[in-house]
Amino acid sequence: MSSSVLELKRRLTSLDVAALARELGEQLKDCRILNVYHKKDDETLFLKIRLGEENRFLVIHPESHTVLTKYEYRMPSQLTEFAKTLRRRIGNRRIRKLAQVEFDRILEIEIDGGSRLIVEHLPRYNIILESDGEITAVLKRRKMRDRTVKEGERYIPPPSNIIHPLKIDARMWSERTVKEFLKSVGYFTPYMEEVAMRMRMDKDRDIKGIEKDLMKVVREIYMEAVNSRSPTIYYNGNKPVDVTPLELLYYEKLAKRKYATFNEAVDEYFITIKLLAEKRKREEEVAKLAMEKKRIIDSLERRLEILRERARVLRELGHRLMADLYEADRILRSGVSEKYNIVEVKNDRVRIEYKGVVIELRRDEKTASIVSSLFDEAKDLERDIRRIEERRGEIRRELEKLMKRREEIKVKKPRVKKKREWFEKFRWFISSDGILVIGGKDATTNEVIIRKYSREDEPVFHSDVPGAPFVVIKRSVSEVPENTFMEAAIEAASFTTKAWKLGYASLDVYWVERRQLSKTPPSGEYLSRGAFMVRGKRNYFKGVPLKLAVGVFLMNGEEKVMVGPERAVYVHCGRYVEIVPEGFRKSELAKRIHKILTQWGYEIDLNELMEKLPAGGRIL
Structure with a gap:
């Protein structure tokens, strides 16, 4: 193989689809489809999937590949009619099965309620939703000689001359060449060359006399592929040229990188060639x-x-x-x-x-x-x-x-989706003493924190201002140092939205033990969501300042924005930005802080930052 004649793989082969379908079928079985998005410009379809404890995107590029991505994509703001239909018909339903259709470049996703989402990764690509044998939504309406693909028609698969490697008999092809036979089972470059190299033969020779050995190698490659033996990306110089579910002799002279799964390799390969194409376009x-x-x-x-x-x-x-x-x-x-x-x-x-x-x-x-x-x-x-x-x-x-x-032209990869810790659904910071402190964002999270994420002997902070958050130090009262008590009080005061919006300089905050909180109101009264009765003594901090710091905290190798009391942020982040009430709107404040953090060399998502800030303010 000469590196000068290598062609860039732009779409998956039948064998690639078989390997990917095996992995995704096992991984996505019984996962719920939370939402559907569709990018009109390149026809990409995004299925937001609930996978275990996290949300992931199954990204369907109909022209080339399907992948469960680790990257974060910006979802389109405009909702297409195709996405609307899919949301209505498959939203909030579970995936029952994902499989390859025969040995073609077609994926079939069976969904609760009798629907099938069919992805045709073919030259005339398409995405079709079929229910009870009838097409209910289609990405591209097409009228062809052998079938019509549009709403209301019965779905007919495209004609195929590919035979499954486990179902073909080479003896029926004894008068043909090895090359012709391999094409009939969908083994084109590089898999055709791989068979020839493993058998040490010319692919243009006749099959006669080697039928048994040929079938053995064809099936051996198939089994290695569907079992994802050594998924690999191959590089010509520093540019990727191919991705395969097994390591190939054909590419033995190329640089390579192996992956744990073929899905991971496909994700990395196609995002890389897309970025290189964008870079080349800008350079041109x-x-x-x-x-x-x-x-x-x-x-x-x-x-x-x-x-x-x-x-x-x-x-x-x-x-x-x-x-x-x-x-x-x-x-x-x-x-x-x-x-x-x-x-x-x-x-x-x-x-x-x-x-x-x-x-x-x-x-x-x-x-x-x-x-x-x-x-x-x-x-x-x-x-x-x-x-x-x-x-x-x-x-x-x-x-x-x-x-x-x-x-200087550079193109950045999308951000890798960060693994969110359980407490990141709330407000949080790590105290200067290294103790986790969590707080509610609204009535619902206040309710959840007290009911599910606090122990009887943990201190809970609150204020008497309506809408104030509950803030919990995740440590027994007897084990909490004085600094952490004060920092939790500052958190509770600063994230009291009404006080922050009105520009309070300070606020009185109290703490009680979790066991002093109850959802049982006095007779004739009602407690709304996020509200609790406090029984017993309240321990007050008077005149707690409303002031926060914003920094970037390295947790398990990942950069996370931490917003909390100044001392805590200083201890864990070093450099930080101080903010106080009154000043800019939240969006403008976020942009200004983001600019500073970017100048310091951090790559922080603006939306993630804005989500963690209080209601506006100004930088000190």
């Missing part, structure tokens, strides 16, 4: 602009050359005419000259050629006046030359910027 756009700038510079330089030569010749001719007035008068009177080439003579003017430049002289003017006109024209030309030189300099500087921009 810049190169096109640069070529236009060079064309303009070349044109200006040709113009400058002509103007400089004419200005030089005009001055030289002016000096010569002044030095030989007799010859000048002779030209004007009679239109003849032994020293200059007379191009044209008319009643009122004479055109002469001097050093390749044609110059017109008026016969009714005196020689001194003509010479003065020659010098004036030369001066005008020299002014034009200076302006053109300035313009050329500007364009050269623009070209230099373009070339520098081309060298």
Whole structure:
């Protein structure tokens, strides 16, 4: 194999689809589809899946591949009709089965309620929703010779000449070549070459005499693929060229990287080639602009050359005419000259050629006046030359910027979806003493924290302001240091939304043990969601300041935004931004903090940051 003839894999083969279907079928069985999104520009379909304790996206690129991605994508803001239909019909339903159809590049996802989502990864790609044998939604309506794909029609699979590797008998092909046989089972490059290399034979030879050995190798490769033996990405230089569910001899001379699963390898491969394509597109756009700038510079330089030569010749001719007035008068009177080439003579003017430049002289003017006109024209030309030189300099500087921009073009991968800890559904921080502190965001999370995430002997902080959060220190009261008590009080005060919005400088906060809280109201009264009765003594912190710090905390190798009391954020984050009530709206405050964190070298998602901030404020 020569690296110079390698073709980039742009879509999965039948064998690849078989391997991927095996993995995804096991992983997604009984998972619930939470939502559906559709990007109109590239027809990508996103199924938001509840997988265990986290949400993931099954990304369906109908033209090339399907993958359960680890990356975060920005979902389209506009809801297409196709997405609306899918949401209505398969939203909040469970996946019962995901499998390959025969041995074709087609995936079938069986969903609760009798629906099937069919993904045809074919040259004429499509995504079809079928219920009870009838098409209920389709990405692309198509009318073909052998079938019609549109709503209301019965779904008919596309015709296929591919035979499953486990169902074919090579003896039926004894009069054909190995290459023809391998094509019939969907083994194209690189799998065709892999078979030939493993058998040490020419793929153009006849099958006769090797049927048994050939079938053995074909099935061996199939089983290795569907069992995802050594999923691998291969690189030509630093650019990926292929991804396979098994390691191939065919690519033994290429650099490679192995993955735990084929799905992971497919995810990485296709996101990488997409980014490289985007980078190449941007480079080509810049190169096109640069070529236009060079064309303009070349044109200006040709113009400058002509103007400089004419200005030089005009001055030289002016000096010569002044030095030989007799010859000048002779030209004007009679239109003849032994020293200059007379191009044209008319009643009122004479055109002469001097050093390749044609110059017109008026016969009714005196020689001194003509010479003065020659010098004036030369001066005008020299002014034009200076302006053109300035313009050329500007364009050269623009070209230099373009070339520098081309060298600096980078495309970023989407962010890898972070693993969220259980407490990240709430407000949280780690105290300066290393203790987890959690707080409610609203009435619902207040209720959940007290009912499910607090123990009887843990201290709970609150204030008497309506809508105040419950803040819990996740440690027994007797084990909580004084600093952590104070920090929890600051958290409770600062995230009391009403006080923060009204610009309070401080607030009184109290704490009680969890066992002092009850959902049993006095007779005749009612407790709303997130509200609890407090029984017994309240321990107050008077005049707790409303002030928070924002920093970036490294947890289990991942950068997480931490918003909390200044001392706690300082201890765990080092650098931080202080904020207090009153000032900018929440969105503007988030942008300003995000800019600072970015300047410090952190890659933080703006939405994640905004989610953790209080209701606006200003930076100290």
